[in-house]
Amino acid sequence: MRLRLDLAYDGTGFRGWARQPGLRTVQGTLETAIARVLGGDPQLVVAGRTDAGVHAAGQVAHLDLTDAQRARLEKGRNPSPTALAARITGVLGQYPDVAVHRSAEAAPGFDARFSAVWRRYEYRIADLATPYDPLERGRTTTYKARLDADAMDAAARSLIGLHDFAAYCKAREEATTIRTLLEFGWRRDDAGILIANVKADAFCHSMVRSLVGACAAVGEGRLGIADIVGIRDERARTSEIKVLAARGLTLTEVGYPAEELLASRAEQTRARRSLDED
Numbered sequence: 001m002r003l004r005l006d007l008a009y010d011g012t013g014f015r016g017w018a019r020q021p022g023l024r025t026v027q028g029t030l031e032t033a034i035a036r037v038l039g040g041d042p043q044l045v046v047a048g049r050t051d052a053g054v055h056a057a058g059q060v061a062h063l064d065l066t067d068a069q070r071a072r073l074e075k076g077r078n079p080s081p082t083a084l085a086a087r088i089t090g091v092l093g094q095y096p097d098v099a100v101h102r103s104a105e106a107a108p109g110f111d112a113r114f115s116a117v118w119r120r121y122e123y124r125i126a127d128l129a130t131p132y133d134p135l136e137r138g139r140t141t142t143y144k145a146r147l148d149a150d151a152m153d154a155a156a157r158s159l160i161g162l163h164d165f166a167a168y169c170k171a172r173e174e175a176t177t178i179r180t181l182l183e184f185g186w187r188r189d190d191a192g193i194l195i196a197n198v199k200a201d202a203f204c205h206s207m208v209r210s211l212v213g214a215c216a217a218v219g220e221g222r223l224g225i226a227d228i229v230g231i232r233d234e235r236a237r238t239s240e241i242k243v244l245a246a247r248g249l250t251l252t253e254v255g256y257p258a259e260e261l262l263a264s265r266a267e268q269t270r271a272r273r274s275l276d277e278d
Contacts, residue, residue, distance in 0.1 A: 001105060002106040003065065003103055004105075004107075005103050006059070006100070006102040007098065007099060007101060008056055008058070008059065008098070008099055009059070011054045014029070016053075017051075026056075030061075030098060031044055033092050036091050037091055038065070043064070046061045046113065047060040047254040051205075051246055053246030055139055055249065057253075059251055061112050062111065081104055082103055085103035088103075108262070109264075110256070113269075114265070115263075116265075118254070118255040119200065119202065119251065121196075122198075123209070123212045123248050124140040124248045124250075125248060126142050127145060127219075128146045129146050130191065139248065140247070141247055143216055145219075146220075147220060149186055151219050151225075155218040155219075156186055156198075158225050160181050160184050163178070163179070163181070165181075165204060167232050167235050168211050169207045171237075175204060175205075179200050179207070181198075181199075181200045183198070183199035196215070206243050212244050213241050214228040216242070222240075
């Protein structure tokens with residue numbers, strides 16, 4: 001039995017998603033909790049492997065149950081896979097910084113990572129035009145300049161499309177940097193926070209935080225739109241573009257195709273590349 005888990009976490013206290021010996025990670029914390037409920041050695045596969053300090057509101061993972069784990073699930077007070085979410089979150093304790101919001105038996109062919117067709121992130125910046133709000137410090141980056149939101153929005157839109165984003169990614173051996181940026185724009189909310197909406201088929205390592213850093217440079221007046229497009233097309237990283245802090249970044253949503261296309265999408269993605277998430 002394969003289960004789909006929808007989850008959220010505050011990344012502040014984690015050293016990223018992926019399990020690492022001796023470090024507190026989201027994967028390690030969840031797998032330990034699942035083992036307490038179902039036993040065995042659970043192995044989660046996630047839609048997007050977030051870095052240290054990055055948050056998630058709409059992360060997706062899958063879990064393949066062994067026969068023993070399935071038997072233990074079915075022996076519980078509520079044997080339905082949909083009840084597992086509450087059982088896992090309960091094991092995590094009061095006010096946990098990670099929670100499973102939904103659990104269900106996965107549709108045939110579903111793979112949390114390879115079936116995904118797009119991921120959406122949000123990035124939040126408080127500039128000098130924004131009053132400091134201590135309640136938002138965990139998910140908002142402070143930028144010591146007054147930023148032009150309209151210029152940033154225009155800059156973001158100039159980068160949309162299918163391109164090689166090597167200049168905006170940290171290189172990883174044998175990992176492609178060609179991505180389709182589907183949506184990218186900026187707005188200010190009612191509190192004056194600058195919020196980026198970034199959607200792509202996939203993201204290479206540090207891509208979102210580099211893209212928002214490029215837009216901040218335009219908003220500050222240090223670079224023009226032609227500059228950041230030129231940097232993209234040169235396909236070489238530059239010190240002119242800052243990788244902004246992880247604290248402002250949240251994975252908000254993962255998109256999947258219709259159920260009958262899940263398996264073929266996963267097969268196509270595996271054949272094309274191994275995804276390295278931001």
